[in-house]
Amino acid sequence: MGLAKTEIFTDQQNEISQYAKVFGHPARVAILQHLFKTDSCVCGDLVTEIGLAQPTISQHLKELKYLGLIKGNVEGTSVCYCINTENWIKMKEIMSKFLDQDIPKDKDCC
Amino acid sequence: MGLAKTEIFTDQQNEISQYAKVFGHPARVAILQHLFKTDSCVCGDLVTEIGLAQPTISQHLKELKYLGLIKGNVEGTSVCYCINTENWIKMKEIMSKFLDQDIPKDKDCC
DNA sequence: AACATTTATTGTAATATTGCAATGATATAA
DNA sequence: TTATATCATTGCAATATTACAATAAATGTT
Numbered sequence: 001m002g003l004a005k006t007e008i009f010t011d012q013q014n015e016i017s018q019y020a021k022v023f024g025h026p027a028r029v030a031i032l033q034h035l036f037k038t039d040s041c042v043c044g045d046l047v048t049e050i051g052l053a054q055p056t057i058s059q060h061l062k063e064l065k066y067l068g069l070i071k072g073n074v075e076g077t078s079v080c081y082c083i084n085t086e087n088w089i090k091m092k093e094i095m096s097k098f099l100d101q102d103i104p105k106d107k108d109c110c
Numbered sequence: 111m112g113l114a115k116t117e118i119f120t121d122q123q124n125e126i127s128q129y130a131k132v133f134g135h136p137a138r139v140a141i142l143q144h145l146f147k148t149d150s151c152v153c154g155d156l157v158t159e160i161g162l163a164q165p166t167i168s169q170h171l172k173e174l175k176y177l178g179l180i181k182g183n184v185e186g187t188s189v190c191y192c193i194n195t196e197n198w199i200k201m202k203e204i205m206s207k208f209l210d211q212d213i214p215k216d217k218d219c220c
Numbered sequence: 221a222a223c224a225t226t227t228a229t230t231g232t233a234a235t236a237t238t239g240c241a242a243t244g245a246t247a248t249a250a
Numbered sequence: 251t252t253a254t255a256t257c258a259t260t261g262c263a264a265t266a267t268t269a270c271a272a273t274a275a276a277t278g279t280t
Contacts, residue, residue, distance in 0.1 A: 004137070004267090005162065020130045021135075028127075029127050077246075077248060099201075165270060
């Protein structure tokens, strides 16, 4: 079907998977890493840096922005993007809760 | 195209996105959470617990197994699944390195 | 052996994702 | 105003993902 049955899962599970999904493409990982690494977070720089067409980068930026992980600021003809620190921390808390689950040592059945 | 251009990204970026992608569906998040929570990691239990058809669960389990995050053990007619602790820790290290990047405070351009 | 139980696989339909050319929108420069 | 530069949007083709019915495979039971 290509369509996840989100209604049968908890909000938490859907939230985790939504964040994970946006990290599920190397271009978006690369964009975020570049935004962390440098000031020059202008869209055009990302196009050059990453090597995908401008509309493709723009689309990936849109998804990152939709989830609130980045902010965009118009500066003349160009747009400056950067990490949304507050939301990044929120996301990290949610993801950490999932990733840092206690591993049951004695319960190993395999 | 529906096809990510993995060749233009680093191995690290591809690895991160591959792990993220597998977490990018609530069913797989739910499966993992259930495996963390309980002993009874038999496939049939997951089908009941989660509420998707058996082939669908089986398919999700296959993907989790392919990335090495879970192990499967045949026990009679049923199969017992559990977290692959060693690989889970490895994954966590890789994901943490990405999620815990330092946030540049003074570099805020937005 | 014949049957039952459990899980994996195959095939298929519906939807989503990715990538980009073409085009729009917006702001600056000449 | 006209041109230029930068980014967003639209439309489309190719591929991927999701879900499940039907079926196969494997093991246990009678």
